[in-house]
Amino acid sequence: MRSLSETSSVKQAGGRLMDKVAMITGAASGIGREIALTFAREGAKVVIADLDQQAARRTAAEIDPTGKRALGVAMDVGNEEQVEIGMGQAIQAFGRLDVLVSNAGVQIVGPLVEFEFAKWKKLLSIHLDGAFLTTRAALRQMYKQNSGSIIYMGSVHSKEASPLKAPYVTAKHGLIGLAKVVAKEGADRGVRANVICPGFVRTPLVEKQIPEQAREFGISEAEVVKNIMLKETVDGQFTTVQDVAETALFLAAFPSNALTGQSLVVSHGWSMQ
Known part of the structure; x- marks a missing residue:
């Protein structure tokens, strides 16, 4: 994996996301972190939203110690109040929101016949409730601007199924449906919505x-x-975190509504459509 020093420098004029504002959930580590680094490298101002507030702030500070181009906020995406507060902080800091990457997620595996209802609800809350709450909050600002791009972190399991992953497969399939609705509702307000479907990262x-x-x-x-x-x-x-981040960059920077309501598989050919 590339170091922060190698990835966080902002390109000069010409970066594909120059001065765009992007919020990435679950961005203190893993795929979300790499997306944040890639967006920052391409000129975006980034909001690192994560359940771990200290980790979010550390990642933001490493991207930009001055705080002018990176902000870390605490966010449990399944908590309506925290989502609203975090979104408000982002907009207050940067004045707009151009990209939302709904990336926060967990995995809990086990046979369906033994799966605890509480664990089922927890996983769906993070993946689906979180996507809904962050989308709703983002759309309010994007509609004011008449522009925006929402990117959901799906999975090959948005299209395929595997044993022991009933709630995860259910949630990831659901994100494709949500993206299609957002694409339909947001079209006349300049808002696009798409899903990235990685293989195993x-x-x-x-x-x-x-x-x-x-x-x-x-x-x-x-x-x-x-x-x-x-x-x-x-x-x-x-699949690597860089593979996914480059796909997110492609979707975030795409210039028109020609690419909306779609799901793009990034899986070394594991799932072919």
Whole structure:
């Protein structure tokens, strides 16, 4: 992974997101962090929204210690009040909102017949309630501007299914439906909505799944990686955080409504449409 010093410098005039304002949820680590770094490199002012407020502030400070181009805010995306407060802080700091990347998520695996209802509700709240609440708050500002781009972090599981992932697959499928509605409702206000559908990205979220699935299936961790996670790829490779961030940049910078209501798979060929 690239270091912050290599990725956070702002390009001179010509950056694809020059002076755009982007909020990325779950951006203190993993995919969200890489998206924030990439957007900042391309000239955007970035809002790092994360459940871990201190981590959000650290990431923002590393991108821009002056605070002029990066802001860290605390946000539990499933909490309506926190979403409204965090969005308000972002708009107060930067005056507008051009891009929302709804990235915050968790993974909980287990057979459906044994799955606890509380865990089901927790996962759906973060993925779906969080997407709804942040979208609603973002649209209020984007409609005032008559412009904006909303990007949802889906998954290959937005289109496919795997054992032990019932709530995750359900939630990720749901994001495609939400994006299509936002694309329809937001079109005449200049707002686009799209979904990125990554394959397995070796983040802490995926690292946690490897031993969990090894236990559930009674196989080795190496077999989980080779025969479950990467079996259907064309080259046996994990998707990288950089792959996903570059896709987010492409969608955020796209210049027209020609690309809206779509879901783009980034998976080394694991899922082909």
